[in-house]
Amino acid sequence: MTDPSDGGRSPEPRRDVPPAVYRVGVALYGCWVLLVVLQILGRYTPVPRLAFVRPGVVVGAVALTAVGAARIARRGYRRVVSPGGSEDDA
Numbered sequence: 001m002t003d004p005s006d007g008g009r010s011p012e013p014r015r016d017v018p019p020a021v022y023r024v025g026v027a028l029y030g031c032w033v034l035l036v037v038l039q040i041l042g043r044y045t046p047v048p049r050l051a052f053v054r055p056g057v058v059v060g061a062v063a064l065t066a067v068g069a070a071r072i073a074r075r076g077y078r079r080v081v082s083p084g085g086s087e088d089d090a
Contacts, residue, residue, distance in 0.1 A: 032060030 017025075035056040042049035 028060075029064075032057070032064070035060065 035053050038047075038050065038053045039057050041047040042053060
């Protein structure tokens with residue numbers, strides 16, 4: 001429920017990580033997206049393939065999968081342990 005004193009805006013989302021770590025994660029994700037684009041360009045266009053692109057894409061995919069799996073496991077653990085479920089399950 002929103003507080004009428006804040007002009008009808010919804011509250012800030014709760015973050016479990018410090019802002020600096022969040023920014024680093026977003027920057028690394030942006031670098032990974034750039035590597036994916038370079039991988040596609042190297043595969044389907046005359047742009048030369050660079051040696052570091054494919055390992056970078058693989059490492060990024062593994063890292064994102066691990067982070068996602070950890071978040072799912074943590075959310076599931078919180079559901080099992082807490083009596084009424086977690087408030088941030090949505």
